[in-house]
Every structure is written in structure tokens, then in C-alpha cells.
Amino acid sequence: MAESEEKKQPLAAWNEAESFGAALRAFMPLCGQVLFRPVDFFTQLFSCTHPDIRRRLTKAVVFALILSYIKLFLDLANLYWFKYFSKNIFPAVESLQFSFLADSVFASPFFLLRPLLILGLTAALVAVGVKLILGFDKALGSVLFIICYRCAADIFYVLPFIGGIFAIAWSVTLLVAGIRQAYKPGFLRSFVAGVVVPVAMLFFILVGMGPALNRAVLVFYPEMKAQLVRINEVTAYATMSSIAAGIETYKTDLGFYPAHLGVLRKYVSDSMVDDATSTSYQGGYVYEYGLVDDGRYRLYARPKEAGVTGRFVFYADASGLVRFDGPDGQAIKDLSQIEGRILGR
Incomplete structure (x- = not known):
């Protein structure tokens, strides 16, 4: 009777499922238990007496991959939602910048491997955090179970726009709860081991390894590179348009064109003037302004690195175009002409 009752528990039903139908029936109750009764779930998980540890681990990984690929699908859906709804939220230029994101997702087939990359990297970072904070004598088998089952929080990505916030917060909660039940430290040490140390390590890895790691990440997230290039291009166009308009207004007021762009602060925003004149500007374009004669000027925006930070050169003169x-x-x-040229439509 006791064994029969145990099998009614979502975790036991999931571990014992032999068919697709049985696994499907156990899946949602298991998600509910992980999300809304995490302490009970992790207590049951780490007190489980199931003899086949390999089977339990396989089931945990399958659970994580199912939710991770659901998240990947929802990520793509949210990109398209954001693309179309941004038109009603942001000004025209910002909306155009965001509209490119969804078109670049499929630039690399490796984007399908994102769930595996995230799962493996998260497990490795948390394992190091557990060793550093809780002690090198701690076994790490429990970490993989925790990382897999905290993926239940990915279900919140079904909520457009705000789902990611809930998912991250819930994921952190599950991570800390799992570490506390597995290793019995206090809340603070669990939080430091599972969240603070992994985030700090990831930051220093990204900073320390620089371009080599960035290139590897861009293989899995091609839209990041494409989006950055396209944002640079649209931003350069917007900056050129604003500066050209400011130059014409300056001439209307004073009767001559400015000798340099630094005097346009009355006519163009300070940040835009700073971007166009600063030698340390970190954007993708550099701006060149010069007078041809009293009645003509030339203004160029060129990519810092052609084909990498931008693909187009922009030019403006006294015609105002x-x-x-x-x-x-x-x-x-x-802007529709910009979109057509940049996206090749």
C-alpha cells in the first residue's frame, strides 16, 4: 500500500513512467509540485530510495530539456510579439531597431543547441559555487538534479514580455531551495553558492576571455551580432538626420554653417553631439564633419570596422538629405527605406 501511495506522487510517477502517455500524465503535476511546493519536492527528491540512479538522472535531464526547448520556442514567439507590439510602444527609430531581432535568430543552426549550452554551463558554474562556498567535500551529483528541475520555472516564459522576470525570479528560488535541501546550509550560503558565485564567475569569464568567447557565444546567439550591427546602422542614420537638421537650423539662425559639431548643443541633444564628436565613443560608427566652403559642408558616418560594426556609409550635405x-x-x-535596405527586402 505504501508503495502504491508513493507512486501517486508526481516525482515517483515521472521516474516510473514507461510510456509516453504515462510520462505526459506525470509531467504537469510534477511541474506544479516543483514550482509551488519546492521544499517538499526537493525533500522528496533527495530522500528518494529508487535504486536506479542513472534512470532518475536521465528522467531529470529529459524534464529539463523538454522545458528548455519549450522556453526556446517561447523565446522566438516573444521576439515576434515584441517586434510587432514595439511599433505601438516605442518611437519609430527605436521600434525599427527592435524589429530586426527576430529575423536574425535562424542565422545559425546552432541556436537549437542553446538549451544544452545553458544547462551545461549553469551546472558547471553552480557546481563550482557549491565547492567554493559549502566545501570541497560536497558531492556534486545533487547539483545536476537541482539544475534540471529548476527548469520548471521556464514555463513562465509563456507570459509575453514579463514572463522572463517571473522565470528568473522563480528559477533563483528553486535553485536556493534545492541547495538548502541537498546540502543543509542556511539561506545566505545557499544564495551565495547558487547565485552570487556563478554570476560573478560568468562575468569574469566573459570579461577575461573577450573576443574568443564572444565569437563562440555568437554562434549560438547569431541575432546578438546581427542585432548589434543593425542597431548601429539605424542609430547612425538617426544621428545623421538629427545633426543635419541641426546644422540647417544653425545656418538659418546665424547665417553660416558651424565650424565644428560641438557648437550644435542648442540644436541637437547633448548625448548625440557627444556621440558624434567623442574620440572614445563606443558605438559602431565614427562621424566626420567638415566645411567645403561657406555654403557647403560634408558629414559622413562610417563603420569603425566595416562589415563588423556596420555595413553602410552614410552621407549628408547642404541638401538636407x-x-x-x-x-x-x-x-x-x-525609415521604411532604411528597413528595406538593411534587411535586404
Whole structure:
């Protein structure tokens, strides 16, 4: 009778499931238990007497992968939601910047391996945190179980826009609860071992390894690179348009064109002037302004590294138009033209 009652528990039902139907019936109750009764769940998990540890671990990994790929699908869906809803939330230029994101997701087939990358990296970082904070004598088998089952929080990504906030908060809660039940430390040590140390390590790895690691990450997240390039391009166009308009207003007020862009602060935002004139500007474009004569000027925006930080050169002059490439290039009349050229539509 006791064994029969145990099998009614979601974790036991999941571990014992032999068919797809049985696993499906156990899946949602198991998610509910992990999310809303995490202390009970992890207590049951680490007191389980099931003799086949390999089977239990396989079931945990399968659980994590199911939810991780659901999250991947929801990530893509949210990108498209954000693309279309941003038109009603942000000004035109910012909306255009965000609209490129979803189109770049499929630039690399490796994006399908993201769940495996995240699962493995998270397990490794938390394992190091447990060793450093809780002691080198701690066995790490429990860490993988914790990392796998805290993926239940990924179900919150079903909520557009705000789902990620709930998912991250719940994931941290499950992580800390799992470490406390597995190793019996206090809340603070559990939080430091499971959250603070892994986040700090990830930060220093990203900073320390620099471009080599960045290139590897971009293989799995191609939209990050494409999005950055396209944001640089749209931002450069917006900056060129604003500065060109400011130059014309300056001439209308004073009767001549400015000798340099630094005098345009009355006509263009300070941040935009700083971006266009600072030698230490970290954006993807550099700006060049010069007077041809009293009645003409030339303004260029060039990528810092052609093809990497941007693909197009922008040009403006006394005509008031911003053009691609140079004086004889195609004039840009509206944002839809920018979108068409940058996306190749």
C-alpha cells in the first residue's frame, strides 16, 4: 500500500513512467509540485530510495530539456510579439531597431543547441559555487538534479514580455531551495553558492576571455551580432538626420554653417553631439564633419570596422538629405527605406 501511495506522487510517477502517455500524465503535476511546493519536492527528491540512479538522472535531464526547448520556442514567439507590439510602444527609430531581432535568430543552426549550452554551463558554474562556498567535500551529483528541475520555472516564459522576470525570479528560488535541501546550509550560503558565485564567475569569464568567447557565444546567439550591427546602422542614420537638421537650423539662425559639431548643443541633444564628436565613443560608427566652403559642408558616418560594426556609409550635405555611400548615393527618405535596405527586402 505504501508503495502504491508513493507512486501517486508526481516525482515517483515521472521516474516510473514507461510510456509516453504515462510520462505526459506525470509531467504537469510534477511541474506544479516543483514550482509551488519546492521544499517538499526537493525533500522528496533527495530522500528518494529508487535504486536506479542513472534512470532518475536521465528522467531529470529529459524534464529539463523538454522545458528548455519549450522556453526556446517561447523565446522566438516573444521576439515576434515584441517586434510587432514595439511599433505601438516605442518611437519609430527605436521600434525599427527592435524589429530586426527576430529575423536574425535562424542565422545559425546552432541556436537549437542553446538549451544544452545553458544547462551545461549553469551546472558547471553552480557546481563550482557549491565547492567554493559549502566545501570541497560536497558531492556534486545533487547539483545536476537541482539544475534540471529548476527548469520548471521556464514555463513562465509563456507570459509575453514579463514572463522572463517571473522565470528568473522563480528559477533563483528553486535553485536556493534545492541547495538548502541537498546540502543543509542556511539561506545566505545557499544564495551565495547558487547565485552570487556563478554570476560573478560568468562575468569574469566573459570579461577575461573577450573576443574568443564572444565569437563562440555568437554562434549560438547569431541575432546578438546581427542585432548589434543593425542597431548601429539605424542609430547612425538617426544621428545623421538629427545633426543635419541641426546644422540647417544653425545656418538659418546665424547665417553660416558651424565650424565644428560641438557648437550644435542648442540644436541637437547633448548625448548625440557627444556621440558624434567623442574620440572614445563606443558605438559602431565614427562621424566626420567638415566645411567645403561657406555654403557647403560634408558629414559622413562610417563603420569603425566595416562589415563588423556596420555595413553602410552614410552621407549628408547642404541638401538636407541623408544618403547611402556618398554624394551620389541613394537618398533616404523614410525609415521604411532604411528597413528595406538593411534587411535586404
